[in-house]
Amino acid sequence: MPAMTMIEAINLTLRKEMERDERVICLGEDIGKNGGVFRATDGLQDLFGEDRVVDTPIAESAIVGTAVGMAARGLRPVAEIQFFGFIYEAMDQMAAQAARIRFRSGGRIRVPLVIRAPYGGGVKTPELHSDSLEGLFLHSPGLKVVMPSSPYDAKGLLTAAIRNHDPVLFLEPLKLYRAFKQEVPEQDYIVEIGKANVLKEGEDLTIITWGQTVPLVSKVAAMWESKKNVSIEIIDLRTISPIDEETILSSVQKTGRALIVHEAVKTGGPGAEISALINEKALFHLSGPIIRVASFDTPYPIASVEDAWLPNEERINRGIQEVFAH
Numbered sequence: 001m002p003a004m005t006m007i008e009a010i011n012l013t014l015r016k017e018m019e020r021d022e023r024v025i026c027l028g029e030d031i032g033k034n035g036g037v038f039r040a041t042d043g044l045q046d047l048f049g050e051d052r053v054v055d056t057p058i059a060e061s062a063i064v065g066t067a068v069g070m071a072a073r074g075l076r077p078v079a080e081i082q083f084f085g086f087i088y089e090a091m092d093q094m095a096a097q098a099a100r101i102r103f104r105s106g107g108r109i110r111v112p113l114v115i116r117a118p119y120g121g122g123v124k125t126p127e128l129h130s131d132s133l134e135g136l137f138l139h140s141p142g143l144k145v146v147m148p149s150s151p152y153d154a155k156g157l158l159t160a161a162i163r164n165h166d167p168v169l170f171l172e173p174l175k176l177y178r179a180f181k182q183e184v185p186e187q188d189y190i191v192e193i194g195k196a197n198v199l200k201e202g203e204d205l206t207i208i209t210w211g212q213t214v215p216l217v218s219k220v221a222a223m224w225e226s227k228k229n230v231s232i233e234i235i236d237l238r239t240i241s242p243i244d245e246e247t248i249l250s251s252v253q254k255t256g257r258a259l260i261v262h263e264a265v266k267t268g269g270p271g272a273e274i275s276a277l278i279n280e281k282a283l284f285h286l287s288g289p290i291i292r293v294a295s296f297d298t299p300y301p302i303a304s305v306e307d308a309w310l311p312n313e314e315r316i317n318r319g320i321q322e323v324f325a326h
Helices: 006-020 044-048 060-072 084-098 151-163 211-228 245-255 270-285 303-309 313-324
Strands: 024-028 053-055 076-080 114-119 144-146 168-173 197-200 205-209 232-236 239-241 258-265 291-295
Touching (some): 006 024, 006 168, 024 060, 044 053, 114 151, 144 151, 168 211, 205 245, 211 232, 211 258, 211 313, 232 245, 245 270, 258 270
Parallel strands (some): 258 291
């Protein structure tokens, strides 16, 4: 079983799915000859030609709008948005078209569309390149939002997304593209959309996180367990729409404490929805308040201060201390 980075796992998945199903088409800015800015589509145009790996103009609304039409007519497009901060241009096509067509048509028309985009900070990119904007799309019923944290999950989740009959926003953590390698089966497998992964079982605290913050949370939790004699359960949500309510509630009912860590800004972020879910369905199992560690409610900052703006070890440590203070 080969060891791969996340970007290698994504590239392999795209190739395998294009070989398996001739309806799968990739489109986006610089994805053809250049193989994409991060080389996610490297070599695919040579294998499948310009009709199936399409270099588009710099126009996100045109990319997604074209992909919606392709999907509605029976193809399975995978559209790449070069950086997730550019997604504003395509929000109408995503929320008002792709997410609603099945409902609006009474189930007659479906949109098997995947929109891929790298997101996340810690790599000192310019403004609008690192924003974690997944919270904007939780309010769009009909649109699935997937955020893997490992090469294995990236391959399995992207396979599931491409084969899904409805639109999926597939967000790839930029900082983790080449951060580590993991054994990834080359053969076919699927990681179920909407099913969280209990990375580590514990008894005293549940930490809920996803995407880019998963390795950081795992590191901090290991430090607490080795020094403080506590047992921490870590849930990698994987999918924030739909949210795996059963896994979250089962864990919190067991541990009695909850900490939510995410890179998106705090107000209106996915952590608020998860906190509301726990309050509605597991309130009397809690020993204290639910704590959120998130980015601050400002536009994404300049590179020199982004490490303090993002969730970091110090802020997660303070969050854990606050949870155990009650």
